[in-house]
Amino acid sequence: MSTEPMNVQSPPPEVVYARELAFLALYDPGPRPPGWRLTPRAVVTFVVGSRGETLRLPKGTRPPEDIPLALEITEKYVGERALVERCVVTLAGERGLLLVGEPGTAKSMLSELLAAGVCGTSALTVQGTAGTQEEALRYSWNYALLLARGPCPEALVASPVLTAMRTGALARIEEVTRCLPEVQDALISLMSDRRLQIPEFTGETAVEPARPGFNVIATANLRDRGVSEMSAALKRRFNFETVPPIAEASREVALVRRQATSALARVGEPLAVDDAVIEALVTAFRDLRNGRTAEGHVVEKPATVMSVAEAVSVAAALGLQRAYFPQSDPASLLPGYLLGVVEKDDPKDRGRLLAYWDGPVKRRSEGAGNLPPEKVALWKKLLDLRGVLEGLA
Numbered sequence: 001m002s003t004e005p006m007n008v009q010s011p012p013p014e015v016v017y018a019r020e021l022a023f024l025a026l027y028d029p030g031p032r033p034p035g036w037r038l039t040p041r042a043v044v045t046f047v048v049g050s051r052g053e054t055l056r057l058p059k060g061t062r063p064p065e066d067i068p069l070a071l072e073i074t075e076k077y078v079g080e081r082a083l084v085e086r087c088v089v090t091l092a093g094e095r096g097l098l099l100v101g102e103p104g105t106a107k108s109m110l111s112e113l114l115a116a117g118v119c120g121t122s123a124l125t126v127q128g129t130a131g132t133q134e135e136a137l138r139y140s141w142n143y144a145l146l147l148a149r150g151p152c153p154e155a156l157v158a159s160p161v162l163t164a165m166r167t168g169a170l171a172r173i174e175e176v177t178r179c180l181p182e183v184q185d186a187l188i189s190l191m192s193d194r195r196l197q198i199p200e201f202t203g204e205t206a207v208e209p210a211r212p213g214f215n216v217i218a219t220a221n222l223r224d225r226g227v228s229e230m231s232a233a234l235k236r237r238f239n240f241e242t243v244p245p246i247a248e249a250s251r252e253v254a255l256v257r258r259q260a261t262s263a264l265a266r267v268g269e270p271l272a273v274d275d276a277v278i279e280a281l282v283t284a285f286r287d288l289r290n291g292r293t294a295e296g297h298v299v300e301k302p303a304t305v306m307s308v309a310e311a312v313s314v315a316a317a318l319g320l321q322r323a324y325f326p327q328s329d330p331a332s333l334l335p336g337y338l339l340g341v342v343e344k345d346d347p348k349d350r351g352r353l354l355a356y357w358d359g360p361v362k363r364r365s366e367g368a369g370n371l372p373p374e375k376v377a378l379w380k381k382l383l384d385l386r387g388v389l390e391g392l393a
Contacts, residue, residue, distance in 0.1 A: 021116065096191050122170075132179045141157060187216065194210040280382065
C-alpha cells in the first residue's frame with residue numbers, strides 16, 4: 001500500500017494520520033492492553049484530537065527524524081469524548097463493540113479510527129450484505145490447491161476475521177444486521193471461545209487460537225436493525241453504543257466545511273462557497289433531520305435521512321460546480337441539490353420541503369430570529385428560488 005495519501009482517493013486513517021499515530025506511541029508510554037499499539041488514553045486522543053493543545057514528547061525522547069517533538073492532534077470524530085472512552089474501554093476489556101445509529105452518523109469512520117489507533121490497521125473488514133456467506137467470517141479454500149494437495153494450511157484462505165485472530169488485531173464488520181442470521185451466528189463461538197475450529201484439519205492445526213489484541217467492532221444502522229435481527233446470544237457478546245448526530249450546529253458547520261474542503265482538495269480546487277451558504281445548508285439539514293427548527297418551530301420530517309454525510313456531499317457538489325462552472329452561484333444551486341437529497345425515498349417529500357420553504361425559510365427571510373442583514377438577504381434569495389422545488393425554474 002502506498003504511504004502517500006494523495007495517491008489514492010480515500011486512504012485509510014492509518015496512512016493519513018501515520019505521523020500522529022507514531023507520535024502518540026512515543027507521547028504516552030503508559031500501560032497498554034495486550035496487543036495494542038497505543039494506550040487507551042492515546043487512542044481516545046487520536047480519535048477526538050488534543051482540542052487545540054500542542055502535545056510534547058517526554059523529556060529525553062529521541063524520535064525518528066520524521067516525528068516532531070511537539071504536535072497538535074487533529075479532531076477526526078466530532079462527538080462526545082465520553083462515547084469514545086466507553087468504546088475504548090469496551091475493546092480493552094475484550095468485549096465486542098457494536099456501534100448503532102442513524103445512517104450518516106460516522107459509525108464506520110469511528111470504527112476505522114478505533115482500529116487504526118488500537119492495532120494500526122483498519123483494513124480487516126467484512127461488508128455485511130444479504131449475500132455475505134459464512135466463509136467471509138471464517139475461511140474459504142483455494143480450490144486448485146485443495147484438489148491438488150487436499151486440505152492443508154496452504155490451501156486455506158483466511159477471512160479478515162481469521163487474519164485478525166492470527167495477528168491480534170481488530171476485525172471490522174460493517175452492517176452486521178444485513179447479514180443473514182445463520183451468518184451472524186458464526187461470530188458467537190469466535191467471540192466466546194476466542195478460537196476457530198477447522199474440522200478439515202487434524203491435530204494442532206485444527207484449532208486457530210486468537211492472539212492477544214483480537215476483537216470485533218461491528219456497525220448497524222437503526223433503520224436496518226430489523227433486516228436480520230441479531231440473536232440474543234450474539235447480542236450478549238457485544239456492548240452497544242449509539243452514535244448520535246452532532247449536537248452542536250457550529251461544530252456540524254465546521255465539519256461540513258472541513259470535509260467538503262478536503263473533497264475539493266483532492267481535485268486541486270479550493271472550496272469557493274461562502275460560509276453563509278454552508279451555514280444555511282447545515283441549518284436546513286438539521287431542521288429537517290430533527291423535525292424542529294432552531295427557533296422551536298415544528299417542521300415535517302422527510303422520510304429520507306438528512307445525515308451529515310449527505311450535507312458534506314451537497315457542500316462538495318456546490319464547490320465542484322463552482323470550480324468547473326465559475327459562473328455558478330452556490331446559493332442559487334442549493335435548493336436543487338437539497339431537493340435531490342430529500343426526494344430519495346418518497347416523492348411526497350417534495351411537498352414537505354416546499355412546506356419548509358413556506359415556513360422557516362420565509363420567516364427567516366423576513367428577519368425572524370434576529371438574523372443579521374446579510375443572512376436575511378440570503379434566506380430571501382433562497383425563498384425566491386422556491387420555483388426550483390416545484391420544477392418551475
